[in-house]
Amino acid sequence: MKCRKCGATAAINMRQHKLALCEEHFLEWMPEQTQRFVEKYRMFAPEDKILVAVSGGKDSLSLWDILHRLGYHADGLYIGLGIDGRRSSSEEGIGYSDESRRLSEKFAAERGLTLHVVEVEATYGATIPELAVISHRGRDKPCAVCGLNKRYIMNRAAHDGGYNVLATGHNLDDEVAVLMQNTLNWASGYLVRQAPVLEANRPGLARKVKPLCRFYEREMAAYAIVRGIEYIYDECPHAVGSTTLYYKEILNQLEEKRPGAKLQFYLSFLQAKEQGLFALQADDAELHACEKCGQPTSAPGECSFCRLWDKVRAVKGARLPLPALPTIEISD
């Protein structure tokens, strides 16, 4: 297989694009494509202040790398979830969260980029796994409370830090797995909101963008490896056995027989939305400021984040340091 641009040995063959490229041209092609998607979906402009949510994984670190290469003003946000993942502390290596923080900090330091760190336990008083047990929400799978906390902290950090755009590293495989799940359930409320860009239509919320939403997972892995980015290979230990991973496997089988099937599923969905499918259901619930923290919420009184932490404090009681809720300490 030869590179289409220079004839050298190809490093990657992307069957869905009928395109094979050598390392050098693949490293050029990725930012070019990203820039195309940024413009096509009107994600952001050179003057925007972007906050990239980084997890230490290949997608978010590559996203940060690409935005930096394209010359955008992009800082990073790492959220420490306190997830260990080892069966006992005597097991080798360091825990999942510690390792992902180490790799995120290393990446930022090597490039002279600004990384904000918010540790959930130090800021609010419990780790995500503890929070899941205490709240009785997802005792086995803390993913629901984890998602709630990450969304809240990302919004808050973007707002407090003066960022108007929040970028996440969701790739095509992530988007298509969610799309399939939502389609099988005809979850129209979620389908309406699934898009490369979610506008900030309320004060206090940042515009959310997914610049990698058209790249396959294997393209992202290839980019990180060829570019020499050191990232955490493991999935979050709590994601093992999740529905999302199950749908990803099914979709990979589909892709195997029909190269391009995943991309087509996603692009046809975006096109159908553009043509007005789901448009009638696009009603955003009335938002108001949370009585406790001031963040926009559709829940009456306090937002679900504040209610969750109230419950945790009631259980953990005096053992919990009471954080000053309305401000997140952003440390560089």
Ligand SMILES: [Zn+2]
């Ligand atoms: Zn080439």
Ligand SMILES: [Zn+2]
């Ligand atoms: Zn609140």
